[in-house]
Amino acid sequence: MSTVTPERVIEYREALREAMSEEMRKDNRVFLIGEEVAQYNGAYKVSKGMLDEFGPRRVIDTPISESGFSGMSIGAAMRGLRPIVEFMSWSFSLVATDQILNNAPKMLYMSGGQFGCPIVFRGNDGAGGQLASTHSWSVESMYSNIPGLKMAIPYDAYDAKGLLKTAIQDDNPVFFLESERLLSTTGHVPEEEYTIPFGKALIRRNGADCTIISFGRPLHFCLEAAEELAKEGIDCEIIDGRTIVPLDIDTMVDSVRKTNACVVVDQSWSFASIGSEIASQIHAICFEDLDNFVHRVHSDDVPVPYAHNLEQAYLPNTRKICEAVRSATYNA
Amino acid sequence: MPIEITMPRLSDTMEVGTILSWHVHAGDVVVAGDLLADIETDKATMELQSFDDGTIEKLIVEEGQQVSVGTIIATILEEDEVSSDSSPESVPKPEQTTEPTQQSLEQRSAHTDSPRVSPIARRLAEEHGLDLQTIQGTGPSGRIIKRDVLQIVDTTSETTSAANTTKEAPSSAVVAGSSSSLPMQPLAPVSPWQQDRTVPLSNIRQVIAKKLVESKQTIPHYQVTMTFDMDPLLEMRKTLNEQLVSSGVKLSVNDFLVRCCALSMSTHPEFNASFGGDCILYHGPVNVGIAIALPEDRGGGLVVGTIRNADQKSLRTISQESIYLSKKARETGLSIDEMGDTTFTISNLGMFGVDNFTAIINPPNSAILAVGAAEEKPVVRDGNIAVGHEMSATLSLDHRVIDGAMAAMYLSALKELIENPASLLV
Numbered sequence: 001m002s003t004v005t006p007e008r009v010i011e012y013r014e015a016l017r018e019a020m021s022e023e024m025r026k027d028n029r030v031f032l033i034g035e036e037v038a039q040y041n042g043a044y045k046v047s048k049g050m051l052d053e054f055g056p057r058r059v060i061d062t063p064i065s066e067s068g069f070s071g072m073s074i075g076a077a078m079r080g081l082r083p084i085v086e087f088m089s090w091s092f093s094l095v096a097t098d099q100i101l102n103n104a105p106k107m108l109y110m111s112g113g114q115f116g117c118p119i120v121f122r123g124n125d126g127a128g129g130q131l132a133s134t135h136s137w138s139v140e141s142m143y144s145n146i147p148g149l150k151m152a153i154p155y156d157a158y159d160a161k162g163l164l165k166t167a168i169q170d171d172n173p174v175f176f177l178e179s180e181r182l183l184s185t186t187g188h189v190p191e192e193e194y195t196i197p198f199g200k201a202l203i204r205r206n207g208a209d210c211t212i213i214s215f216g217r218p219l220h221f222c223l224e225a226a227e228e229l230a231k232e233g234i235d236c237e238i239i240d241g242r243t244i245v246p247l248d249i250d251t252m253v254d255s256v257r258k259t260n261a262c263v264v265v266d267q268s269w270s271f272a273s274i275g276s277e278i279a280s281q282i283h284a285i286c287f288e289d290l291d292n293f294v295h296r297v298h299s300d301d302v303p304v305p306y307a308h309n310l311e312q313a314y315l316p317n318t319r320k321i322c323e324a325v326r327s328a329t330y331n332a
Numbered sequence: 333m334p335i336e337i338t339m340p341r342l343s344d345t346m347e348v349g350t351i352l353s354w355h356v357h358a359g360d361v362v363v364a365g366d367l368l369a370d371i372e373t374d375k376a377t378m379e380l381q382s383f384d385d386g387t388i389e390k391l392i393v394e395e396g397q398q399v400s401v402g403t404i405i406a407t408i409l410e411e412d413e414v415s416s417d418s419s420p421e422s423v424p425k426p427e428q429t430t431e432p433t434q435q436s437l438e439q440r441s442a443h444t445d446s447p448r449v450s451p452i453a454r455r456l457a458e459e460h461g462l463d464l465q466t467i468q469g470t471g472p473s474g475r476i477i478k479r480d481v482l483q484i485v486d487t488t489s490e491t492t493s494a495a496n497t498t499k500e501a502p503s504s505a506v507v508a509g510s511s512s513s514l515p516m517q518p519l520a521p522v523s524p525w526q527q528d529r530t531v532p533l534s535n536i537r538q539v540i541a542k543k544l545v546e547s548k549q550t551i552p553h554y555q556v557t558m559t560f561d562m563d564p565l566l567e568m569r570k571t572l573n574e575q576l577v578s579s580g581v582k583l584s585v586n587d588f589l590v591r592c593c594a595l596s597m598s599t600h601p602e603f604n605a606s607f608g609g610d611c612i613l614y615h616g617p618v619n620v621g622i623a624i625a626l627p628e629d630r631g632g633g634l635v636v637g638t639i640r641n642a643d644q645k646s647l648r649t650i651s652q653e654s655i656y657l658s659k660k661a662r663e664t665g666l667s668i669d670e671m672g673d674t675t676f677t678i679s680n681l682g683m684f685g686v687d688n689f690t691a692i693i694n695p696p697n698s699a700i701l702a703v704g705a706a707e708e709k710p711v712v713r714d715g716n717i718a719v720g721h722e723m724s725a726t727l728s729l730d731h732r733v734i735d736g737a738m739a740a741m742y743l744s745a746l747k748e749l750i751e752n753p754a755s756l757l758v
Contacts, residue, residue: 260452260478291450291478292471330470330477 013183015157019164031058034086066096077119087123091137104173105148122176133303141268151175151244153216157187162196179217199246207237211255214265225321260291261328270298295328334407350398377665449476456481536633552731558743562706562721565753587651594642596745606696618643621674624661688724698733702726
C-alpha cells in the first residue's frame, strides 16, 4: 500500500459489498445468490444497492432452500461461472451440507481434474446475538475438517474486503465466515484496490510474554484481555490467523518461539477443534520452546444458551482468556 | 506420627542447604547423636546428628539436592510406631481406599529422580550450563519454568555484563568510523571455545561476593606497609626445621607470622577489636584467621581458617593446626567452628612470589595483613650494601577502630618480633 488515502473509514458490511461489487465489475462470471440478497438489499444490508447496479441476472433472490441454491451454484461453478452464495447464517448451511461438503470440495478430485468448483460460500458465523442454540453455530472447526476447501475469517473491515476479493478470485471452494457482531464495526479501508493473500497471519498486538492465537470475533475479547493483562505486567502478542485453511502456522510458531507461552482462543467447542489442531501443531513444532502446555479457550461444551447473561458466559470471553494467559505464564 | 527431620539453620546467613551424603538408609535404627548426613551450607560442610531414637522411615531429600531451611528431609519412626505407608491391613481404617489419592500421586511424582522442568527451561539451562538439580522450581508440582532459569541467568550475568560493555565499546566505535569509506569486512567467526560463557556462582563464591562488597563499601579502608628484615627469622626457621625433622614438624614462614601477629595483638588490643556501631568491641580471645585458597576443581574460592588463642600457642601447635585446617578446607570443607570467630586475618601470597598487595578486611575484623614473599635482595646493613632477605607486608585497616599512628605502632611491634625471633620461642 504505497499511496493510501488517509482515513477512509467504512463499515465491515460495506467492505464486504465493495469486494463483491469490484470483482463483479471486473469479471462478469461472478454473481451473488441467496435469500433476500436482491430486492431486500440483504438480510443484513450487505448487498445494499447491488441489485440496482448489476440487475436480477447477477444478484439473485432464492427461496428458503439452502440445499437447492447451493447445489445449483456448485453446478454453475463446475460449468465456469464464479458464484458467491450468501447464507443468511452459517447455521442454515447445515441443511446444505451434502452439497457444500460432499460435492464442492471433492469435485476437482473426483472428476479427475475435469471440473473445478470456484465458489464462495459466505455468511454470518458464531454466537453472541441471542439467536439460541440452532441459529448460533460456529462451523469453523467442523467444516475445516474437510479436505478440498479453503476457509477465511475476517476480523475487521480491511480484512473483510481484502480477503473476500482473494476468495472470489480463488479457483477453489472458499468458506467465508463473517460475524453478525462485526458487521457494524468500522475500520480504515483504502480507496485503492488491494487483496490480502490467504495463509498470511497478522500480528494485531506485539508482546513478549504470551502468544494468543485467534480468528474472527473472539479477537475482540483477546484485545480486551491483553489490555487488562498489561496492567498486571503480562505482555501479550495477539495473532489473527485470518485464514484457517491454509493455516499460517509459521507466524504462530515464530511468536511462540519468542514468548514460550501460547493460548489459542477458538469460538467453537473444544473437542476436535481448530484450537486442538493448532495446539497440537505448536506442541509438535516448538515443543522445546514451550514453558507450559498450550492453553485453549473455547465456547463451553453445551448448546448455545439463549439468555443474554448465559450466552456471554458461554463465549470465549475476556475473563476466560485472562485466566488462561495467567495460567499459561504461571501467573495464576 | 513419625518425627520430621528438617533442614536445620546451621548459620545466621543460611537459607538453603545441600545434602552432600546420607549416612543412614530407610529402615536403619538410630539413636540420638548418630550421624545422619553431611550438609553443605553457604559456608561450610556440617554434620547432621539425630536428636531422637527410632527407625529411619524414609529419606525424602536425595543426595546432591539443595532445599530451603525448614524443608522436611527425612522422617524417623519412634519405637513401636508403624509406617503410615505400609501394612494398612494390620491397622484397618475404613476410610482408607486402595485408590491412590491425588496427594499421594503428587508426592510420588515429586520424589522421582529428575526434577520436573518445562522444555524451554531445560533448553535455557543447557544453553547457560546450569545444573537443573540446583534450581528450585516454582511451577506446578515444583516444575522448573523459564522464569526460574532466567532469574539465575540474570543475577549471574549482571556482574559479567559490566565487564563486557567496557570491552565492546571501543570495537563498535571503530566499526562506526570505518563504515563511511571502507567496505565492511566481516568479522572473523568466533570459535565456540572463545565465546562468552556463564557459570552460576557456587555457594562459597556467593558468600565471598556478598561479604567482600559489604566490607569494601562499609569499612573505611586504608593501608600501611612496612618492610621486614627476614634473615634472622629465616635462619631460625632453618635451624628449627632441621632439629624437628625427626618429629615431622615443618614450620612455615606463615606460622611465625601467625604467632608474631597474635603476640602483637595482645599488646595492641585495638587490633583484636570490632567496630560495633556505637561502640568498639574488644575481644577476649586472640583468634588469628589464615586465608586458605581452595582448589579450582572444588569450585575455587577461599576460606579463612581459625587458629584460636594463637597468642597462647607454640609455633609447633600453630603449625599443626594450620596444616590441618588447610588440608581439611581443601578436601572436605571446614566446619563453622574451624572457620568462625576470627579477630584478625593474615593473607599470604608470598609462596607465589608476590612482592606486596593489599587485602580486603574480613568483617568483623578491623585489620588484615597482606604478606608478600621474603626475597633475596640488596639491603643496607650498618651503612653497607649486603645481600639479605626482605619481606613487605601491608596492613588494611578499619579507620573507625584503628588510626594511622596505631597501625604504625603495631607494625613496629611486629617488626621487633620478626627481626628478633628468639622471643617467639618463649
